[in-house]
Amino acid sequence: FSAHVITPFQGITLEVGGAVETYWKSLTLPQGNPLHPSSQSLPPWRQSPGSMDSTHTSPSIQSTHTPSLHTVTLSSLSGNYVYAVVQVTRDLQPVLYGERLLPESSYDLGVADVTLAQFDALANRLDRGEQLIRRMTSIQDWYRILPQVMLPLSRFVQLLPVQLGLTLELALYPSQSINRHPDLNLSVNAVFRTIKQTSSSLGGAFARRRIAFTSFSHRVCAALNWKQPNYPVFFSSRCGKASKDHGSTPPDPDLRDAGDDQYSSNVAEGVEFAKTSNLLGVFFDSELLLQVPSLI
Numbered sequence: 670f671s672a673h674v675i676t677p678f679q680g681i682t683l684e685v686g687g688a689v690e691t692y693w694k695s696l697t698l699p700q701g702n703p704l705h706p707s708s709q710s711l712p713p714w715r716q717s718p719g720s721m722d723s724t725h726t727s728p729s730i731q732s733t734h735t736p737s738l739h740t741v742t743l744s745s746l747s748g749n750y751v752y753a754v755v756q757v758t759r760d761l762q763p764v765l766y767g768e769r770l771l772p773e774s775s776y777d778l779g780v781a782d783v784t785l786a787q788f789d790a791l792a793n794r795l796d797r798g799e800q801l802i803r804r805m806t807s808i809q810d811w812y813r814i815l816p817q818v819m820l821p822l823s824r825f826v827q828l829l830p831v832q833l834g835l836t837l838e839l840a841l842y843p844s845q846s847i848n849r850h851p852d853l854n855l856s857v858n859a860v861f862r863t864i865k866q867t868s869s870s871l872g873g874a875f876a877r878r879r880i881a882f883t884s885f886s887h888r889v890c891a892a893l894n895w896k897q898p899n900y901p902v903f904f905s906s907r908c909g910k911a912s913k914d915h916g917s918t919p920p921d922p923d924l925r926d927a928g929d930d931q932y933s934s935n936v937a938e939g940v941e942f943a944k945t946s947n948l949l950g951v952f953f954d955s956e957l958l959l960q961v962p963s964l965i
Contacts, residue, residue: 673888676854678861678896746901748879750834751811755822756780756842757856763822763863764788765815769842772797781844781851785821792819802828822860826867826878834879838905839889857892864900883952887932887942894948901949906932906939908957936964 754767762785771778771788772795780788792798797819805811811833818825822837829835839860843850868878882893883903894902932942936953943951958964 673853673891675892675895678858746834746879746881748834749808749832750836750879750881751815751829752836752838753815753818753825754838754840755860756840757851757859758783758785758788759844760784761855761859762788763860765818765820765822765825767816767840770845777845779842779845781842782846788819789821795819799824799828808833823863823867826864827871829878831878834881836881836883839882839884839886839893841886841889853888853892857889857896861897881949885933887946890942890948891946894946903950903952904932904939904943904946904948905952906936907954908933908935908939 753765755763756766756779757763758780759782764780764785766780766788769779771780771783771791773791783791789798793800797817799820801814801818802820802825805814811829820828826835837860839857841851841853841856864880881901881903882890883905884890884893885905885907887904890902890904893900932938936957939951939953942948953964
C-alpha cells in the first residue's frame with residue numbers, strides 16, 4: 670500500500686473560464702429540446718458523478734446519446750503537434766532532454782543532478798542548444814531535429830512557431846548522485862508555471878497555444894490532471910514491452926520505460942487507469958496495436 674499526496678498548484682491560477690482556454694468546450698444541446706429549452710447547458714464539471722475523482726478537476730471529452738437528449742463536447746486539439754520530453758533540473762527548471770543520462774562520457778549524471786546553468790553550458794558546448802533550433806526551416810526539421818535539442822522549456826516555447834501544437838512528456842528520472850526521484854509536486858508545478866508565465870509574456874496567439882501533456886508514470890499523470898483543468902493529459906504505456914533504446918535496463922514505474930507497475934503492465938490496465946482518472950486518452954506502442962488490431 671502506498672499513498673501520494675498531490676498538492677494544489679500555487680502562484681498562478683489555472684481555472685475554468687480563466688485566461689487559459691480549456692481544451693474542451695461546454696456541452697451544447699439542440700434548440701427546442703424539451704428537457705432543456707435554452708441553448709446553454711451546464712458545464713461538464715457540474716455534471717460529474719458524486720465520486721471524488723479528477724472529473725471535478727479536468728473533465729474528459731464525452732459524447733452521449735439518448736432518444737431525447739444529444740450532448741456534444743467539442744475539442745480544440747486538432748492540428749499539427751511536435752513531441753518533446755521534459756525533465757526538471759536540480760534547481761527546478763524544466764528543460765528539453767529525452768535521455769536518462771546527460772551526453773557526457775566523463776561522468777554519469779542526469780538532468781536532476783545539475784542546475785540550469787550547468788545544463789545550458791553543456792548544451793552550448795555540444796552545439797545542441799538554441800543554435801540547433803534556429804537551423805530548422807520546415808516542419809519536417811522540427812520532427813527530425815527536436816529529439817537532439819537541449820534547451821530550457823521557457824526558451825523553447827518562445828521559439829516554437831505558434832501554429833504548431835505541443836505535446837510534452839514529463840519524465841522524472843531519479844537523481845544519479847543520491848538515487849532519489851525529483852519531488853512530484855514541485856516538478857509538475859515548475860512545468861505549469863513555466864508554460865503559463867512564458868505564454869502570458871508573449872501574449873496574443875501564444876497565450877492560447879495548443880498544449881497537451883503525457884507521462885509514462887501514472888503518478889505524474891494524476892498530478893498533471895488534478896492540478897489544473899486547462900490542458901489535456903494522456904497516459905503513455907508500452908504495456909510491459911521493454912524499450913529497444915534501453916535494452917535490458919530494469920523497468921521502473923517512474924521512468925519512461927515503465928513496465929512493472931499495475932497500470933503499465935497491459936492495455937486493459939492502462940485504459941482502466943485513464944478512464945478512472947478521467948484522462949483524455951492513452952498513448953500506446955503502435956507496433957502492439959498493429960499486431961493486435963482488435964485492441965483499437
